[in-house]
Amino acid sequence: MADATVRTARPDDVAEIARIHRDTWRTAYEELVPAEVxxxxxxxxxxxxxxxAVERGQVFVAVEGGWTVGFCVAGKAPEDEVAHADGSLPADAETTALVSVLVEPRWGRRGHGGRLLATATEHLREAGATRGIAWVPEADKASIGFYGKAEWEPDGTVRTLDAGGRPLREIRVTGGLALLLAT
Structure with missing residues (x-):
């Protein structure tokens, strides 16, 4: 494997981040979201x-050799994302971060997602965050497994989104920010 790194995204990364977003969703969610969406x-x-998000310094990119292969966005979680099912806020709402990791499937299983999550959580801890959350489609076993390896587990909160007239059920996973890369 060529050199693999993670760095803070720059403005010149935005087009590639958007392409990865589109292409990864089209591949990973083709059975969950209608094709027209x-x-x-x-x-x-x-x-x-x-x-x-890049301008706010909330995006990190994974690079292998000369290729951008994935990204992670991480920042303070909005209240509606961290609230309990009854709408009340947990005691740590102000220090909870919202995280999302996407790695192009063709670059998967090479450690990029773990490096992205570890780098993002390090920056979040430095900014005062104490816990992270992520929303994952309930049927996306690969992503649930990925977060599970980082000891982020479902917290029982579920939401259903309208995906072009088809319901898309998501679960919220949560975990600590003290992640270390295996050497």
Whole structure:
């Protein structure tokens, strides 16, 4: 394997982040989300959203050799993302971070996701975060397994999104931020 690293995303990474977002969703969620929804993902529109997160320093990219192969966005969790099912907030709501990791499937199982999550959690700890959460489609066993290896487990909170007229059930996983890379 070529040299693999993780670094903070730069503005010139935005187009590739948007492409990875589109391509990964089209591959990983083809059985969960209607094809017309996946085909409607617009890279230019998505890039505008990612540009804002990159400017805030909330995005990290995984690079292998000269290729950008995945990314992680991590920042303070909005109240509606961290709230209990009854709407109440946990005691640590102010120090809970929202995290999302995407690695292109063709680059999977090479440690990129773990490096992304470990780097993001290190930055989150330095910023005062104490816990992380992520939302994962309930049927996405690969992502649930990935977070499980980091000792992030489902906390019992479920939400259902409208995915182009098809319900998409997601579970929330949560865990600590003291992640270390295996050597």
């Amino acid at each position: 996946l085909q409607a993902i617009d890279v230019d529109e998505t890039a505008r959203t990612w540009s804002e």
